[in-house]
Amino acid sequence: MEQSEAMVSTREGQFAGRRRLVGLAAGVGLVLAGCAKNAPQDTFQPAGSNAREIDGLQRELFYVSGIVGLIVFAAILYAIIKFKDRGQDIPEQSHGNPKLEILLTILPAIILAVVAVPSVAAVFKLDKKDNDCVINVTGQQWWWEYDYVQGSTCGGVEITKSIVTSGELVIPAHTDVLLRITSRDVIHSYWIPRLNGKRDAVPGRLHTLRMQADQAGIYTGQCTEFCGLSHARMRQAAVALEAADFQTWVTNQTADYVAPEADTLAATGEATFVAQCSRCHQVNDLLSPDGTPVLAEPDLYVVSGAAPNLSKLMTRTAFAGWTFDLISAECRDKLWNAPPDEFGALYLQGVTPECFDEANLRTWLRNAPAMKPMYADPTKLASTGGKTRGMPNLNLTEDQIDELIAYMLERK
């Protein structure tokens, strides 16, 4: 990277004699070292048109900065070696050279003009909003909710029924989708580095951000506006699928509710879910034993007024602000590194029994705030009128946890 190169000369500039060689070696080492390989959020590896637009601009800026840096460091290095006190006369007390000064003022102005023009052009290019596929993205402490707008056409697939999901943003590949971003509590920021820059989610405001992925795959991201206690544990991913796979995903997401078979552990789990979880978490079309629909009312219990929809939890690979994996590390690595033509099929399998990482979900259900710091201590909720921020500890028994896990495993 240019910065590292700049450092080489930095070091070089400061060393004299023997030390200079050590510095040079250290600097060269730094350049060779360069960057991590396959970092999932590497902005230098754009995977879509918007991120590529930025990457082109960014590289140009790094090259220009790097070259200017090298020239400055070369000049300093030359000066400190050449003009070291070797007993020469005290130099002429000259106060400068106006012509040179003016030149050195105009030169950076020209360089900056050269980089300013494409920057400004890119600002407007990235701001386009002419899209058929619109997804509402809402941030809250500490997770993202997606709401696929009914009537949108995404990559040729019509969204006939609103889909509400969280954590993983599933989009058709090769297609520009428009995110409409807002927040229910504090400011958050939506960022999928390999697909586009950030856009803040500000309560009371609606901001847009375009996403497009060149090929099927998973692109991870992170909330980047500091949003309180569990800011570090508010993550997200965009999953790009080929058109046919995306159609399959949409069909599955909008499919009717399938109740567990009677007398299974999962069936008991359904009752436990209704009793313990459904106040906040929605499972679409779920009916209570007396036949009335079970409707979550998170606005009564949670400050943000929302909790993740769990209808299709096991089609996702992580939970709780996309922080804790639902699948084992091997399965995750396999999915993340799957070639584009195999990715879709693998992803659509959802959380399979072989891949399911039970430990995470179990720990979560035992005591969620211990796993992810949240303001959920019931004794300290005076200022919120008793509402929690994040999921409180429900004091579930191990049996209840077994039942809930069995029930949840079928939500796919």
Added chain:
Amino acid sequence: MAIIERPATVPAFVGDASASPPALVTPTAALGAFKRPVSTTGWKSWVFTVDHKKLGLMYGAVSLFFFLVGGLEALLIRLQLAAPDNTVLSADLYNQMFTMHATTMVFLFVMPMAAAFANYFLPLQVGARDVAFPRINALGFWLFLFGGIFLNTSWVLGGAADGGWFMYSPNSSPLFSPSHGIDFWVLGLQITGIASLVGAINLIVTIINMRAPGMSLMRMPVFAWMQLVTQFLLLFAMPVITVALFLLSFQRNFGAAFFDVEKGADPLLWQHLFWIFGHPEVYIIILPSFGIISEVLPTFSRKPLFGYKFVVFSGAAIGTVGWGVWAHHMFASGLGPVSVAVFSAATMLVAIPTGVKICNWTLTLWGGKLWFTTAMNFAIGVIVLFTIGGLSGVTHASAPADTQQTDTYHIVAHFHYVIVGGAVMGLFAGFYYWWPKMFGKLLSERLGKWNFWLMFFGVNLTFAPMHILGMQGQPRRMVVWPKKLTGEGFFNLGFWNQVATVGSFTIALGVLIFVINIFVTAKKVEKAPLDPWDARTLEWMTASPPKEHNFDSIPTVHALDEFFHRKYEEVDTEDGPRLVRVKSAEQILAEEEAAGDAHIHLPSPSYWPIVLAFSLPVIAYGVIFNLMLSVVGAGIMILGLFGWVLEPSVADDSDYDPPAEGSGPSKELASIG
């Protein structure tokens, strides 16, 4: 102190019969009848002083203490981030730690340390005997000290502020930050803010009105110029943050709704207010350091600053354009493309005057006779490190690129190169350069070199890897960073995080050596020469440390770098004109002393600045815990104000102890010489 009457003949204690000055004065009666704290020795001579040099030293000592506190916070942050999913700090504590690290370093170290240098050296550099308003100067120091202590007591009174130093709303509302931390933060910054504001007015008036005869603005040292620009920035920026803090205070403590979205507020209001202050603040932090190295580089290059006028005007230009770029902190906030494009272009404009400065410093070295003292090392270090920070700044002046870089470690790398590499290294250049002036002893150059190289390496080791971390997707303000996102290969993000942690401890070692150097130097008996660096400006034309009244006679200035031109003259030789030394510093000082002024009037010490300053934290504690306490504080404030306005600027005869039997006048008389 007080009035110094110079006897016609011998410099001794003034007054006819010359008893030695009374050591202590006993206050005997209440308000208005209190005797002035006129003692020149002991703790009272510090606590009630209005001497700009003593206040400068106290500013420096307290800032240095807060530097160590902020550094400790930084080390804890780096320890937490040394490994993925680490557990050194809890999420709650981590959030408090990075909030207070930034707050401490900006408001309690860099700004007051720059104020320390300004206090001590501005009057000396412009040939004045003190600042324009000495009691207000004392008030500024005590407000800074009490504000800093108040802010840090939050650690033990329910937790420090946890909203980040930018304190974005609505995350800063009581609903989302129920502890008192943010209240402490808001009120603490109000108190230190008053210190900055009164300091700014004081120094501006001093520079405008109290320059020595002949010192036109364009003969003023660059340090004084940069401080002048800084003080104007403070004068206009502090009121903005004051308003913002009041809005937040009223929202948190009295139920106002300025940032309450449900009642129709727009959270971006806070961002605009904060950054209209916050961006000029960046220049408030960096310009004093630019001033310091603009003194150090010419001194050790043995030639004047290259393009003095360009450096001065580019400093003023930075101070002007700096007001029009605040929204570049908000490129991802959703301002809309037109605003973003305008602010992006404006931000690039700032790079031009900054570039001018870097070129001028480099050209100052060019053709010089370079003497690599520790001060010079630090100054060159500033050019190098600030250039890196400036250039990485250009990479996010471009708004689309910034939407990738903002809120990542790339930004952390950028502003630490600017603040640590630019501002802090510049302050260290100032320490090594001016130490012999302040204390009459030279800091050890041997330890100084260790200090410099450890810090220089440490800064690069800590912050260079952060460029990589940020560009490869590690955001800021994360208590944990998961292993699965660190990438592959030996040089993965986990490795670079470890390198940064090692680097931070390297810096800490450098700072430790500086602290050791202070103690070693304090024990040294050997005095520094009067003019150890063959310096160029007025502050070197007086004794080291300077006398209480700075100059026996106010020098008349004939040129930029007056002192240098008194020492050297151009002589024609066979090989053309040559600079030859014509006088030593001692000779010049002796001339000045011989021509000393007969009447030197200095303001007298006062109880009231510290009393008035003390009332503010009392009021602030009251706002947080019990308003009755605020009433008590208000009482102290009224007492302080009354005492202050009724007090004459010069102590009355009756403030001094009765004269010893048969000895002449009672007025306390300070030593000359």
